[in-house]
Amino acid sequence: MLKRTKQLVLLLAFLIYSGADAQQKRSLTHADYDGWESLGGEKITKDGKWVGYSISPQDGDARxxxxxxNDPSKKTIIHRAQGWDFTPDDSFAVGKIVPQKDSVRVLKLKETKKDDMPSDSLFIFNLKAGEIEKMANVKSFAIPQEAGSWVAIHFEKEKPAKKDEADSTAKAEKPKKTDGTKLLVRTLNGEKSYEFDRVKSYSFSKEGEFLQYVLAEEDTLDNAAIHLLDLKTGESQTVHEGNTDYTRVTFSPKATYLTFISTNDSSKAEKPYYQLYLTKTDEVALEELVNKDSQGILENGRLSSDAGIRFSEEEDRIFFGVAEDYVDYAYESDTTILDEERVSLDIWGWQDAEIQPMQLKNKSREENRSYTATMDLATRKITQLEDREVNNIILENKIERDFALVWTDAPYRRNYSWDIQIGRDVYMIDFATGEKTLVEKSLPGYPSLSPEGKYITWYANKDSTWVAYDIAQKNKINLTEGLDVVFYDELHDSPSLPGSYSTAGWLENDEAILINDRYDIWKIDPRNPSQAVNITQGEGRANSIEFRRLTLDREEEFIDPKDPLYLTAFNEVTKQSGLYRSSINAQNAPKQILMSDHRYFGFNKAKDSDEITVRRSTYQENPDLHLGDLTLKNLRKVSNLNPQQADVKWGSVELVSYLANDGTPLQGLLFKPENFDENKKYPMMVYFYERNSNGLHNYRAPAPSASTINIPYFVSNDYLVFVPDIKYDLGLPGPSAYNCIIPGVQSLVARGFVDADNMAIQGQSWGGYQVAYLITQTNMFKAAGAGAPVVNMTSAYGGIRWGTGMSRMFQYEQTQSRIGGTLWEKPVYYLENSPLFFMDRVKTPVLIMHNDADGSVPWYQGIEMFMALKRLNQPAWLLQYNGEDHNLRQRKNRKDLSVRLSQFFDHYLKGAPAPLWMTEGLPAVEKGKTLKYELED
Incomplete structure (x- = not known):
């Protein structure tokens, strides 16, 4: 009895302590954002013996x-490391160390000159010895891509020594003018090293046999030059010198050749001409391959210095770019005209393939456009592959065949402003002859070549089928027509043609292709598509589990059918995720390895061993890095993001189900405050954008808002946050939002814990439109926030998306706005879905954000909404961040918006005092002088 009494006392003490501890937790504040960490750049050595990652606060110094x-306790932390990587021999980690951010900020406040600011350093971490070597004043570094134990370190210019006060009369030596600085090339263990001065650029061959470096000119006394260092012998040879520029220096895949583009025209020349040079690496014997007079290149063309150089894998071909020759325009070159006298205008022509804003957006790209050509290195014959009519070639990562695919959408380009699903004419082009063979006119989507080059495949969205083109037989094969499932996006609900679920790769020798449906994976032999095999045995569709093949070898060219088949799995109903195992020729259903209430992502396997890294998260659990193998047993967490979260009221999330007004089953996410009490009533924020319920187990970091409410912040401050899914009916985007959002809200109100008198809605862009529409249909919300809302579809229809230069017509006819026709075909739909025409019904105070450099939604839409509400004498505020885009980019503005969002909703939903910016406004004469966050007395 005494023992039991002691147990009860201990339990009571524990409960009291736990309750007290819970009470000590605090709510998130806007000051928490900067220190909140995220993980990225996870890496594992090829042998699987070492792992690493970077952790970065939102504002501050990373590490x-x-x-x-196998021994995470021996963790080495390198503060302020950036751009680091493991070396190809798995022996070292190399990267930069950047200056401390606070120190740089202090120096900027002191208006320190750029030359006096601190520079980056380099670290070389010997993994086995555990020793770290550091070097200061580093501009850049490089290590070979695939082999070798070398590092090249490019230093900043040496800062001139400050004159000693005692030697103030001495005349300082004038520094020499050059863009080059010192380059140190050394083995990672330091046993061998080479130094070169006035280096401008450099790079290793892929396997680390050679290093090329370009010397910059120096006071016109020393010429620019390109050199080749043989890392086996230590010999450095001059490849070429005396020209003014050397660029696009490239090693061939096996380092047999070195090639570069160069010119001897003055560095001040506006229109320099370039030449392409080639030499062997084992005997420097330079040859000029291409110049503007070369036979076979584009008529009136010249070698382009803007295009990269590539080799075929067998090193028998080289690929380069050819540009239009320079044109002398009489008006442009007329020196008798003053700049102030020159005409500046844009002419919009109805016949133009692209409208003027799009042309201007793409002007730089078009001015630098180049057309791919190739040279046979055995015969030195040049073949022009792209030209002015057909100018989109698809060169694979490894060029292993004697042909490629090339396409053009020029015949259909004029329609692109209103039809973003235009086709493209696709051809095969022969590298030797340049002959083009038509594959398909107006082909939808983007075609791809099978690994062995036997087939071309694409998804034909007009027919919702996958197609293969047999290159040898020159015939099309419908791969999926006879199957009893669909391969189009089953949840597609816009007027555009639905997309697919993509493919999962080809088997060896092009024997079959793996194609995904919504849930399962099919193996289809193009020679006999009627015998397609569902390799996941229909388990996905039967259990609402989405199976997708996990690619573990990033350099994989094809799938070996003898290898095990690993499948990521996601349950659409429960939102569980995990991993299954099967095989390409399995006779049984995939075997579950693990399914749990988490999100698993970022699988990363060591190249030469079975070790993996993976990240796992829930709403409450940070997406930390875990170590293990593909059994996923005994996963070990090795990172520890945001330990401060334990001191914060965080809350939880649950999946809710309800019916839309039309009876459609829907899901949503309900975020609840910590220590949620169903007998209390909580204010509730409602946020929405398309479908979000699949993100149940996503971790959401506290962060300043780019446009929408930060869910953890509001939940931590005792709000409920509801995020419902939305299903759309074509032509009825506004009523569809009402049909899905309002019954979801009502279903939660009926559960008794929502304060129905203190609810608000907030959304951005498409969500901002839905906010604007809903407040014309109901007064159930006490406040609303609308970011970048379209309120007048009739005026927005004719507007421009300035970020791309495109007309907005496609938005309404084919995509998100979902009207499904032109303004003159469906004028009533445009009017009835436009909140502006019903603003007189609005009784809800609104906070609008719409910025004057919005590249997606014309910012006059926000003005139209604000002016309507102002005219109607309804409370409304418009936040216009100067020079900002659709979503805020600058952190200072994101922090500002976060404060104003919380103040606005706290005032209306919690009865907090209003800030002065709401009650007094911010007059133009006070702009930049005060923020008016202060609350009214």
Whole structure:
């Protein structure tokens, strides 16, 4: 009895302590954002013995954490590490160390000159010895891509020594003018090293056999030059010198050749002409391959310095770019005209393939456009592959065949402003002859070539089928027509043609292709598509589980059918995720390895061993890095993001189900405050944008808002947040939002814990439109926030998306706005779905954000909404961040918006005092002088 009494006392003490501890937790504040961390750049050595990752606060200094896979306790932390990587021999980690951010800020406040600001350093971490070597004043570094144990370190210019006060009369030596600085090339262990001065650029061959470096000119006394360092012998040879520029320096895949583009025209020349040079690496014997007079290149063309150089894998071909020759326009070159006298205008022509804003947006790209050509290195014959009519070639990562695919959408381009699903004419082009063979006119989507080059495949969205083109037989094969499932996006609900669920790769020798449906994976032999096999045995569709093949070898060219088949799995109903195992020729259903109430992502396997890294999260659990193998047993967490979260009221999330007004089953996410009490009533924020319920287990970091409410912040401050899914009916975007959002809200109100008198809605862009529409249909919300809302579809229809230069017509006819026709075909739909025409019904105070550099939604839409409400004498505020885009980019503005959003909703839903910016406004004469966050007395 005494023992039991002691147990009860201990339990009571524990409960009291736990309750007290819970009470000590605090709510999130806007000051928490800067220190909140995220993880990225996770890496694992090829042998699987070492892993590393970077952890970065939102504002502050990052760090790298590097540790042995089997002994995470021996973690090495390198503060302010950036751009680091493991070396190809798995022996070192190399990267930069950047200056401390606070120190740089202090120096900027002191208006320190750029030359006096601190520079980056370099670290070389010897993994086995555990020793770190550092070097200061580093501009850049490089290590070979695939082999070798070398590092090249490019230093900043040496800062001139400050004159000693005692030697103030001494005349300082004038520094020499050059863009080059010192380059140190050394083995990682430091046993061998080479130094070169006035280096401008450099790079290793892929396997680390050679390093090329370009010397910059120096006071016109020393010429620019390109050199080749043989890392086996230590010999450095001059490849070429005396020209003014050397660029696009490239090694061939096996380092047999070195090629570059160069010119001897003056560095001040506005229109320099370039030549392409080639040499062998084992014997420097330079040859000029291409110049503007070369036979075979585009008529009136010249070698382009803007295009990269590539080789075929067998090194028998080189690929380069040819540009239009320079044109001398009489008006442009007329020196008798003053700049102030020159005409500046844009002419919009109805016959133009692209409208003027789009042309201007793409002007730089078009001015630098180049057309791919190739040279046979055995015969030196040049073949022009792209030209002015057909100018989109698809060169694979490894060029292993004697042909490629090339396409043009020129015949259909004029329609692009209102039809973003235009087709493209696709051809095969022969590298030797340049002959083009038509594959398909107006082909939808983007075609791809099978690994062995036997087939071309694409998704034909007009027919909702997958197609293969047999290159040898020159015939099309419908791969999926006879199957009893669909391969189009089953949840597609816009007027455009639905997309597909993509493919999962080809088997060896092009024997079959793997194609995804919504849930399962099919193996289809193009020679016999009627015998397609569902390799996941229909388990996905039967259990609402989306199976997708997990690619573990990033350099994979084809799928070996003998290898195990690993499948990521996501349950659409429960939102569980995990991993299954099967095989290409399995006779049984996939075997579950793990399914849990988490999100698993970022699988990363060591190249030469079975070790993996993976990230796992829930709303409450940070997406930390875990170590293990593909059994996923005993996963070990090695990072520890945001330990401060334990001191914060965080809350939870649950999946809710309800019916839309038309009876459609829907899901949504309900975020609840910590220590939620169903007998209390909570104010509730409602946020929406398309469908979000699949993100149940996503971690959401506290962060300043780019446009929408930060869910953790509001939940931590004792709000409920509801995020409902929305299903759309074509032509009825506004009523569809009402049909899905309002019954979801009502279903939660009926549960008794929502304060129905204190609810608000907030959304951005498409969500902002829905906010604007809903407040014309109901007064159930006490406040609303609408970011970049379209309120007048009739005026927005004719507007421009300035970010791309495109007309907005496609938005309404084919995509998100979902009207499904032109303004003159469906004028009533445009009017009835436009909130502006019903603003007189609005009784809800509104906070609008619409910025004057919005590249997606014309910012006059926000003005139209604000002016209507102002005219109607309804409370409304418009936040216009100067020079900002659709979503805020500058952190200072994001922080500002976060404060104003919380103040606005706290005032209306919690009865908090209004801030002065709401009650007094911010007069133009006070702009930049005060923020008016202060609350009214």
């Amino acid at each position: 790298a954490e590097i540790l042995p896979f």
